[in-house]
Amino acid sequence: MQKVLIITYYWPPAGGPGVQRWLKFVKYLRDFNIEPIIYTPENPNYPLIDETFLDEVPKGIKIYKKPIFEPYGFARIFSKNKTKKISAGIINSKNQSVLEKLMLWVRGNMFIPDARKFWIKPSVAFLTNIIEQEGIRTVITTGPPHSIHLIGLELKKSSKVRWITDFRDPWTSIGYHKKLKLTVSSQAKHKRLEQLVLNEADKIIVTSNTTKQEFSKITNKPIMVITNGFDTDGTSSAVLDVDFTVSHIGSLLSGRNPINLWKAISELIHEIPDFKKHFKLQLAGVISSDVLESIYFFGLQPYTELLGYISHEEALQYQRKSQVLLLIEIDSEETQGIIPGKVFEYMAAKRPILGVGPGKWEVGSLISESNTGRTYDYQQSNELKNSLLEWFQDYKKNQLSLPFAKVEQYHRRELTKKLSKYLAWE
DSSP, X not given: OEEEEEEOSOOTTBOSGGGHHHHHHHHHHGGGTEEEEEEEESSOOOSOBOGGGGGGSOTTOEEEEEOOOOTHHHHTTTOHHHHHHHHTTOOOOXXXXXXXXXXXXXXXXXXXXXXXXXXXXXXXXXXXXXXHXXXXXXXEEEESSTHHHHHHHHHHHHHXXXXXXXXXXXXXXXXXXXXXXXXXXXXXXXXXXXXXXXXXXXXXXXXXXXHHHHHHTTOOSOEEEOOOOBOOOSOOXXXXXXXXXXXEXXXXXXXXXXXXXXXXXXXXXXXXXXXXXXXXXXXXXXXXXXXXXXXXXXXXXXXXXXXXXXXXXXXXXXXXXXXXXXXXXXXXXXXXXXXXXXXXXXXXXXXXXXXXXXXXXXXXXXXXXXXXXXXXXXXXXXXXXXXXXXXXXXXXXXXXXXXXXXXXXXXXHHHHHHHXXXXXXX
């Protein structure tokens, strides 16, 4: 059985989407004659915790840990709330305090590629012995944080292992990168590190075709697209909500704020008494203050239910029982290739997906090809309104469903099968 060392910052009990990708791969790798060995921090600073993920870690998996030093611990002395939000990628560009601006500048320019950089050197020294002890020939690093890739870079040099990088998100082209107040020299350093990793890795994995095209301009190394997916068995069901619930499951960060959607909903509430009677907007996760302000500006506060952070199992339940699932991405060229992990669980729930994102959003083709909903850009107000009205009318007739959804290829086991073939070496 082939042994593979997986180096990841996010591992249970971490919550959120970042942990799920490799937790699910690890769950199925043994089915394909691959034995995963995990390396993760002993004392990480996770912005979200979900203890339920601990139950999904396969029995007998070897997990090595080593302490990590993170400057976020010191930053909490000044502002615990702001530190937690920056760590989670929630950067509100409006009304920033002097402290917040300073924290962003320090985060962007003093800690390159990120604040977990201090884990690189001790990890390389520790893992060099583990690789020899376990007889490991293949190492996989997954980021962000992209400092994890620099551990793989050093291990390839010192231990002569085969090294695969997995990019759950892009590096220098990701949306929040521009908000870190980077100096010209800091931007150049990020670019150099990105190029170094992409050209020194033996193979590369990305989650979207857009990222593959972007990276193909930087490196000639093999690049495989393996999307995220879902892990439900398809037999679980939930009783649909009595109300016409439109639910967004997951954090709504600053910038994911489709004004025309809120406007369209407000118009339907004022124009159609029955819609007003049955409509409910459910939001689960961290919601940015500017998004809430916009929702309330259009008079939607009485119809909005804030669920706060919910466990992954609870998220799956809300997805299955909601009438419509809302998917929102930031409206920018940089986010065209961003495919949120939850889109695949949305697909598996087989409830209509209403997507709002940038033009040429890659998610649009996924949803269209799988017959699981519709996507629009931020300017398509009438189209958003018409789709909601059409689905509301189907809801009133108890006919709101997706009879022709095609989602099987996105099951986590099928994706792990694809990964196992990519891990084979000539």
